[in-house]
Amino acid sequence: xxxxxxxxxxxxxLMAVGQVDILVGLPTLNNAGTVTDVVRxxxxxxxxxxxxxRTVMINSDGGSTDGTPELVRAATLTxxxxxxxxxxxxxxxxxxxxxHGLPGKHTALHSLFAAAELTQAxxxxxxxxxxxxxxxxxxSELIDPVLRGETQFLAPRYRRHAxxxxxxxxxxxPFVRAVYGVGLDEPLGAEFACAGAFASHCLDRDIWxxxxxxxxxxxxxxxxxxxTGVSVSQIWRPATSGAGLRATLREAxxxxxxxxxxxxxxxENFWIATTAxxxxxxxxxxxxxxxDSPKWDVPSLAGHARQDLLAISPVLxxxxxxETVTRIVEDIARDEWSVDxxxxxxxxxxxxxxMRRSRAGSxxxxxxxxxxxxxxxxxxxxxxAPEQPTTVQQRLDGxxxxxxxxxxxxxxxxxxxx
Amino acid sequence: MIQEIADALVxxxxxxxxxxxxxxxxxxxxxxxxxxxxxxxxxxxxxxxRLLASLHFDKMAARIGASEMLRVAExxxxxxxxxxxxxxxxxxGFVVSAIDTLQFGAFQGLVEQxxxxxxxxxxxxxxxxxxxxxxxxxxxxxxxxxxxxxLPGARLLAAMLRLLVIAIGVVMALEQLRLATAVVLTAFAIxxxxxxxxxxxxxGLGGRDAARDLLEQHFKAKPTRGDSxxxxxx
Numbered sequence: 001x002x003x004x005x006x007x008x009x010x011x012x013x014l015m016a017v018g019q020v021d022i023l024v025g026l027p028t029l030n031n032a033g034t035v036t037d038v039v040r041x042x043x044x045x046x047x048x049x050x051x052x053x054r055t056v057m058i059n060s061d062g063g064s065t066d067g068t069p070e071l072v073r074a075a076t077l078t079x080x081x082x083x084x085x086x087x088x089x090x091x092x093x094x095x096x097x098x099x100h101g102l103p104g105k106h107t108a109l110h111s112l113f114a115a116a117e118l119t120q121a122x123x124x125x126x127x128x129x130x131x132x133x134x135x136x137x138x139x140s141e142l143i144d145p146v147l148r149g150e151t152q153f154l155a156p157r158y159r160r161h162a163x164x165x166x167x168x169x170x171x172x173x174p175f176v177r178a179v180y181g182v183g184l185d186e187p188l189g190a191e192f193a194c195a196g197a198f199a200s201h202c203l204d205r206d207i208w209x210x211x212x213x214x215x216x217x218x219x220x221x222x223x224x225x226x227x228t229g230v231s232v233s234q235i236w237r238p239a240t241s242g243a244g245l246r247a248t249l250r251e252a253x254x255x256x257x258x259x260x261x262x263x264x265x266x267x268e269n270f271w272i273a274t275t276a277x278x279x280x281x282x283x284x285x286x287x288x289x290x291x292d293s294p295k296w297d298v299p300s301l302a303g304h305a306r307q308d309l310l311a312i313s314p315v316l317x318x319x320x321x322x323e324t325v326t327r328i329v330e331d332i333a334r335d336e337w338s339v340d341x342x343x344x345x346x347x348x349x350x351x352x353x354x355m356r357r358s359r360a361g362s363x364x365x366x367x368x369x370x371x372x373x374x375x376x377x378x379x380x381x382x383x384x385a386p387e388q389p390t391t392v393q394q395r396l397d398g399x400x401x402x403x404x405x406x407x408x409x410x411x412x413x414x415x416x417x418x
Numbered sequence: 419m420i421q422e423i424a425d426a427l428v429x430x431x432x433x434x435x436x437x438x439x440x441x442x443x444x445x446x447x448x449x450x451x452x453x454x455x456x457x458x459x460x461x462x463x464x465x466x467x468r469l470l471a472s473l474h475f476d477k478m479a480a481r482i483g484a485s486e487m488l489r490v491a492e493x494x495x496x497x498x499x500x501x502x503x504x505x506x507x508x509x510x511g512f513v514v515s516a517i518d519t520l521q522f523g524a525f526q527g528l529v530e531q532x533x534x535x536x537x538x539x540x541x542x543x544x545x546x547x548x549x550x551x552x553x554x555x556x557x558x559x560x561x562x563x564x565x566x567x568x569l570p571g572a573r574l575l576a577a578m579l580r581l582l583v584i585a586i587g588v589v590m591a592l593e594q595l596r597l598a599t600a601v602v603l604t605a606f607a608i609x610x611x612x613x614x615x616x617x618x619x620x621x622g623l624g625g626r627d628a629a630r631d632l633l634e635q636h637f638k639a640k641p642t643r644g645d646s647x648x649x650x651x652x
Contacts, residue, residue, distance in 0.1 A: 167651040367562040
């Protein structure tokens with residue numbers, strides 16, 4: 001496994017590094033704008049907060065064309081950094097290696113996990129190169145709880161406007177909460193920290209070359225941690241935008257739906273038995289400052305959703321009953337769309353069950369789901385446009401409750417003989 | 419003279435009586451074959467229908483899109499249709515056997531021809547079913563992909579591709595049956611060639627701008643419809 005994940009160059013460099021306690025991974029792809037600050041922050045954090053600990057920072061680059069690797073190599077401590085930093089008692093290792101294999105974050109993470117295994121790292125931290133760890137405190141606060149053994153997996157938690165991140169709030173978060181029974185806020189957050197033992201465990205799982213991991217490997221890692229009984233916590237972090245994302249919206253929805261289905265398959269023995277949602281411990285401080293509501297082009301999204309749903313309505317009957325399809329078609333014919341949580345949840349669960357039964361056609365099913373998501377997102381945006389954030393938040397909480405309340409329908413559909 | 423006429427009549431009557439005596443058992447045998455065959459064919463229909471029902475054949479047919487075609491053509495459900503086909507094959511087999519038993523000169527070799535035709539007929543049915551299956555697969559995949567790629571007229575494009583695949587299936591099935599092979603193949607080749615030429619001319623001349631837009635969108639990786647605002651969704 002190690003041999004396939006690590007290039008010769010990386011293997012050679014890691015053998016020179018030897019054993020480490022903390023491995024900070026920085027998977028990059030054209031992050032020249034922010035990567036220097038992040039690398040400096042990591043160096044300062046190593047020097048100042050972990051001077052006696054063996055550390056290494058690995059930049060796993062996916063083929064940047066904007067000089068990101070050169071910036072990582074050249075990033076040094078500034079004079080201001082030197083003033084506030086004591087000298088590390090250990091050598092600060094910095095390893096730069098382009099990853100090989102399939103393009104995507106999952107391949108970069110595969111390399112980092114394999115590097116953690118090889119160096120027997122106690123803590124593996126993966127940072128988002130586009131921020132928010134541009135100050136040392138943001139790096140150290142991710143490392144500390146895992147290094148002290150207070151948790152084995154630390155996921156970020158963002159303070160968002162209730163109308164922000166519709167794909168998260170309308171699908172991923174309530175789905176993961178209801179199915180896995182944990183109050184996880186950001187199942188797709190780009191950053192995380194985990195114990196070395198968990199990294200080794202993940203290396204043995206058959207997910208790394210799977211298509212479903214290409215986009216949403218972060219989702220799989222979190223669900224794997226929850227399902228295997230690893231202690232999972234959250235930490236308040238500054239919100240990051242999806243601006244650096246290279247996938248289109250439709251690709252993102254498809255990939256996330258495929259990943260959710262893959263997670264359900266992988267952890268069915270765990271989630272079928274869970275019936276309630278458990279809150280997770282949270283580290284850090286909530287800024288409690290609610291960002292502004294994002295700007296949405298609702299008419300445009302609604303237009304695409306209407307057109308696409310009308311086009312694919314004949315195939316929707318393969319997954320949904322005729323009555324549901326008729327309701328959707330009637331709904332999109334009106335100017336004001338309804339936001340029926342129960343209908344939405346039943347649609348999501350019906351697709352999950354259909355993907356279990358038709359593994360070969362999963363990609364088509366995920367493609368069929370995209371217009372339904374656009375419909376739901378447009379309806380949610382239009383309905384909540386005039387509402388206060390607290391009212392919208394109540395709607396989001398209500399949606400989570402509906403996902404949990406209707407979970408028996410998912411369990412019975414999933415467990416039914418195929 | 420009268421004696422000769424009487425002899426001829428007696429001879430004729432004797433020949434008729436001999437032929438009748440020889441024919442009656444064959445007629446009885448043919449009648450029995452027909453009656454038993456009809457009973458067996460009905461039994462086969464019931465067994466096939468129940469077997470297919472237990473295999474949820476109607477659902478499978480619905481999944482490949484054949485049910486919709488049958489509904490439009492006002493034909494019975496897929497299970498019933500296959501059961502009826504089985505009935506008719508078995509029944510016609512017994513009818514041919516019964517006719518052969520009667521030993522009419524004009525129908526000599528009919529049984530042999532029939533049993534040569536049956537495998538071709540079954541193969542043609544299989545080819546047709548595969549045509550429907552593949553046609554529906556192409557239709558579904560094209561519809562979903564073209565909708566998500568933001569192509570205009572996704573439904574029309576998918577329907578045309580399905581029609582094309584099914585048409586190829588029908589032509590192949592007719593070829594198996596060896597029914598007017600030359601006519602069918604020629605007609606299909608002309609129609610297919612004309613369609614492709616028409617499309618090429620229409621797309622190349624009439625839809626020059628659309629073609630340029632599509633190619634630009636594909637090669638310049640321009641965001642497709644509804645994808646410019648991916649950030650706020652995550």
